[in-house]
Structure formats: C-alpha cells, structure tokens
Amino acid sequence: MSNGKDAAPPLWLYDFISPFSYLLLEQHDQWPGVPFELTPISLYGLYRHWGQRPGYEVPQRRIFTFRYALFRAEQLGIPFKMPPAHPFDSTKALLLATAAQGDLACTRAIFRFIWREGRDPSTDEGFADLCQYAGVPDGERLIALEETKAQLQRNGEEAIRLGIFGVPTFRFNDQLFWGEDALPMVLYCARTPNWLESKEVKRISTLPFGDMP
Template sequence: MSASPSIDPHQPYFFFDFNSPFSYLLLEQHDKWPNMPFEVLPIDYLKLLKHWGQPIPGNIPSKRVFLYRYALFRSEQLGIPFKMPPSHPFDSSKALRLAVAAGGEIGCIREIFRFIWKEGRDPSSEQGFDDLCRHVGLPDGAKMIESEDVKATLRANVERAIELGVFGVPTFVVNEQLFWGEDTLPMVLYVARSPNWLEGKEVQRISNLPRTVSEM
C-alpha cells in the first residue's frame, strides 16, 4: 500500500460498504446521528477483512443466515423498507466508485443504498449498474468510475480506515474512537453528549485488559 492519508483526529468519519445491509439501515437513520460534520467514506470492506485476517461472514453458513434474519428484523423494528438483493455478497466495487465519483454526496449515497436494499436490485451486473446510474441521475456513471482519481480515492479510503483501526462496516469514528455496527448508534449519541465517559476508570481498565491466551 502507498502511504496512508493524514488523519485529522478531530474529523468524525462514517465508513460503509454497499454490501452491508446494516450500513443502509444506519444511513436511513441519518436524522438521529449526532450533530457532527461526518465525512461519509465508501470502502471495500473485503480489503479490511483481508488486512486483519478475518473470514468473510457469508462463508460461515449459520452466520450468513443469522445476519440476513437480523437485518430483516432490525428493518421491521425501525420501520425501514427492506428487500434483499437477488444475491449476496455481490461485487460492490462499481457502486463504491460511483459514490466516490459523485463526490461522496450523501443524497446520492442514500439513493444507491435504496436501489440495492429498498428495491432489492443488483448493482454489479452491467444492466443493474446502468439502471443504478439512471436511478441516481448519473447517466455517464460507467465512464466516471473509470477515472484513475476515483480509483485512487477509494484505495485511500481503505488505507485511512486501516490506519484508524476500522475492522468492519458500518463504523463511526469519533475522536479516533471506533463504533462498529448499526446498533451502536445509541453509544455514539451517548459519547457525543458525554465525551468524558471514554476516560472513565472502568472504560480505561477494560480497554487495556491483558490477554492470557494468545491464540484460540
């Protein structure tokens, strides 16, 4: 990898991949997010898994079934329309580059998510991607995503995520602290209101627990 981009410790981030139904559900709750200028960054989460040596969740059959059921359950709990795409995981690279090409505009990102997870469409096929480009008002999207700048930006997003320690999606980063998963939004809101909580004695103790077993 090339040198990672510089990290602003005061910049809050939100990292996502369009393969993640939980990223979709969290973005649909954007009106509940803390009032912070989050930089919303698309990343290829498979590259994160490879970097950290983690297995792909869908490769464990029982975990795959649980995750799909839990995503549906959460969508019903939250009242958010939800329809699985025809296959999963899918190749999200073109959709990710489209988000970058659109300047990371949150309205465009939300519509890409809705195309996939509200309408249940496949963004990876040639026809599906053409339909997606029309859906978000970028008919030249197929050309836009071939820009070397777009590809370099997506790679830089992954490098930034790794430098921050991000290991999955969706992940909020606030003051260089990680909050992973759709169901951590209440924790993000709590820490935004009570930032000193992270400096508390018990939080610090459990954050630095020794390991008695190096490998399982």
C-alpha cells in the first residue's frame, strides 16, 4: 500500500434505504479522485449474514438516527426530506440502479427521489414516478430481467466476501471505510496510505477479544 494504489477496483457500496448513503453521494465532488464503482447492495442481506439487528428496531436509536441524518443534512447544506415511512422496501430501487450499471446520474436521481423529494420507491405508483424522475422509462422491464436480479445478488455475495457489514462503505486500497462521517478518513488515507501501516494502527487492528460478563 505504500505506493497509494489500489490492488483492486475501488468500490462504493450503498443501499437506498440509508439516508447516510444519500448524504455521502451528495458530497461526491469531495471524494478522492479515483473511479469508484458505485455498487448497490441490500443492507438487509448484510444484517442477515452477520446476525445484526437493524438499528430501527431499537426505539431510541431509531429516533436518534433520523434526527442525526437531518442534522447532518442541515450542517452540510444538503436538501433533505424523509420518505413517508421507514424502513421501506428498497429492492426495486436497487434493481434499477443495478440495471443502470453504476451510472452516477441515475444513482443520484434515485437517492434524490427518496431523500430530497421524500418519496417511497416501493409502491407501484412511486416506482413509476421514480423511473420518470431518473430518466429510465423502461425501468419495470429492466428490473424484471433475470440478469439484473442475478447481478444484484452477486453484488451482495461479493460484499460479504469482502467483509462489508454496513452502508455506505468505501473499499479503497483493500481497506473498508464505513459511514458518511468516514469521508475525512478516506481522504486522509488516500493522501497518506502509509498511516494504515503504522505500528499503532496495526496493533489495534489485531486487538484480542477480552472477557465479557
């Protein structure tokens, strides 16, 4: 890693159900100047694999998460409007983005439909409106293709193989950077890749488990 170059294509993995994925993509002009592959995955698939409990099932965490997303949006000057209910089924939106093959404009439009316009993409009416909003009038046909479904499945399987546990996540220089607030760390490591090879970073990265009560 000392040469600062990725050993594998840099990825940005996301799910439209995540407001923090939306906020991070809205800061795309601040990302490191490398061609990240925009990769849609199912957050629920990660939860199932790793045995995690969705945060929205914990009442006070749910409230804090929504408040913090709004706070971050206001601090960043990013328009933000929650969809009418959360969680919602993001499958159709993920399939539409998969069919778009990582197109930035389409991905951004889908996020904005949900988190700027405050719309639900899971209903028949909502998805039809989303397809028009994103400029993909044949979206229903595209998401029904077996190859589209298979590609989204492959995305999820590859994410698990890479150890992805949440979204949004950058995979850069074979390392994972999770969360909207990890952008400064991504930028720092892009400029100073040897930091991840420092003695203390290596020590805490292999810290043993202690005893739990």
